[in-house]
Amino acid sequence: MTTPTTPTLNSYTIDGDLFKVIKNAENQYSLWPEKKATPAGWTDTGFSGSKTEATDYVDREWTDMRPLSLQKAMAANK
Template identity: 50%
Template sequence: MSELDDDRRYLVVLNDEEQYSVWPTERDVPAGWRAEGFEGTRQECLDHVSLVWTDMRPLSLRRAMETARD
């Protein structure tokens, strides 16, 4: 199946490091990830991720860098 033929629904998922991914709704969300609250086509989910994931650094790195500045 090509991406253009993909009519499945997806969730935007988020892990503890605040990294995003998309996951098919018919599958259980994998351990260590949680639904972020957005659902749509694969492309809609990818578009949403591009809007909300503005800092690609893992949360632990952002915190370490913040601590180093203090």
């Protein structure tokens, strides 16, 4: 007989929580729980909302997936 297990909830993926959008020096975006401090090396973009809203914001804003350093290197080689 197997013992039923309780699913573990991940606080980073609970729908209904608010997320803020953060960005690093390479212009890479990430979602971060609104209640948590922004980690070192990242900047708060000023946008927060549901996980869906934050994801939509990132989809609109992060149009070039290349790190900023690569964008600059490629522009210099043109």
